[in-house]
Amino acid sequence: MLGVKVSQRDGYIMLDQQHYTKSLLELYGMSDSQPISTPLVPNSHLMPATAEEVSEFNSLGISYRSTVGSINYLSSATHPDLSFAVSCLSQFLDRPGIKHWQGFLHVLQYLNGSQDLGLNYGGKDHCGMSAYSDSDWSNYQATRQSITGYLSCFNQCLVVWKTRKQPTVSLSTAKAEYKSLCDLTLELLWLTQWCQESGILQSLKRIPVYEDNQGCINTANG
Numbered sequence: 001m002l003g004v005k006v007s008q009r010d011g012y013i014m015l016d017q018q019h020y021t022k023s024l025l026e027l028y029g030m031s032d033s034q035p036i037s038t039p040l041v042p043n044s045h046l047m048p049a050t051a052e053e054v055s056e057f058n059s060l061g062i063s064y065r066s067t068v069g070s071i072n073y074l075s076s077a078t079h080p081d082l083s084f085a086v087s088c089l090s091q092f093l094d095r096p097g098i099k100h101w102q103g104f105l106h107v108l109q110y111l112n113g114s115q116d117l118g119l120n121y122g123g124k125d126h127c128g129m130s131a132y133s134d135s136d137w138s139n140y141q142a143t144r145q146s147i148t149g150y151l152s153c154f155n156q157c158l159v160v161w162k163t164r165k166q167p168t169v170s171l172s173t174a175k176a177e178y179k180s181l182c183d184l185t186l187e188l189l190w191l192t193q194w195c196q197e198s199g200i201l202q203s204l205k206r207i208p209v210y211e212d213n214q215g216c217i218n219t220a221n222g
Contacts, residue, residue, distance in 0.1 A: 004077055005118075016118030017078050021111050024070055028108055035113025039085035041106060045141050046088050049097020056098040064096035067104050074111070078118050080151065082107065083163040087147065091140070091165065121157045129154050129195075131188055131209045135166070135180040137173040144169050146176035150184040152191065152207075160187055174215030181211055181220060 003020040006013060025031045049057070057064070068089050075082035085107050092100045131152040138144040145165050152160040162183070170176035188207055211217055 003073070011122055013121045014118050015078050015121070016116065017074055018115050018118075021074065021115040024074075025108060025112055025115070028067075028105070030105065030108040030112060033105075033109045033112050036106070036109045037113070039082055039107050039110045040088065040103065045139070046092070046100060046103060048142055049092065049095055049100065053097030053099060054095060057096055057101050060101065062101065064100065064104075065093055067101070068093065071104070071107055071111075079111075079114075080119075080158060080161040081114070081117070082111075083161055084147070084149065085110075087163040087165065119158060121155075129188075129192070129207045130156075131160075131184055131207055133177070133181045133184045133209060133211050135170075135173075135176040137170065137176045140165055146170050146179070148176075148180040148183055150180055150187070152184070152188060154195075160191060162187070172215070174213055174219065177211065177213040177216035178219055181209070181216060184209065 003017055005016050005019065007016070008014075022031070025033075068086065071082055072086050072090070075086040085103075089100060089103055089107070129152060131150065133150040135149065136147050139147055145168070147163065148166055149163045150161070151158060166176065166179050168179075170179065188209075192207065211220070
């Protein structure tokens with residue numbers, strides 16, 4: 001993948017985008033920014049911008065789509081820790097305001113302290129797949145939609161991850177969790193078919209899926 005460094009050491013393969021991240025920090029003048037520990041401000045909720053906030057951002061002459069796209073590339077390749085932040089910032093591509101721009105800068109501050117992180121593969125005796133699904137409930141305050149989150153591991157190494165706003169409003173936590181679980185199931189169907197066709201896992205029959213909502217579990221089990 002373009003811009004991804006592949007390193008091999010001690011039986012592991014590591015994927016990282018440290019060079020790309022450094023270039024991104026330099027582009028936006030954030031190389032000397034104070035590193036922070038989270039991609040978004042804890043317990044914060046980004047809302048649609050007011051007319052004044054839109055005007056203030058437009059005066060900067062910055063392409064918001066390009067800024068979000070630059071970190072989406074990191075999120076989809078080697079930084080699953082950015083997945084939720086990118087999902088939140090992407091909600092405002094059509095009408096960004098100054099606070100959404102500040103949210104992007106917050107992500108860059110986080111990257112300034114985590115640019116050497118990446119994905120490690122290999123070094124495990126266990127060979128198999130596992131998956132995890134979760135959802136909040138009506139956390140997107142503008143429309144009360146919920147946020148889906150899931151991931152899947154092969155050989156205890158992360159291979160699939162996703163965070164996105166659900167397209168419809170859920171009337172219960174169980175419904176929101178079940179939507180997330182359905183999305184994960186579709187992803188796993190594709191992933192297992194690809195693995196089998198590639199000869200990676202010829203005898204895979206079951207994948208343990210972990211979910212913490214009992215109502216969702218009962219519905220899934222029939």
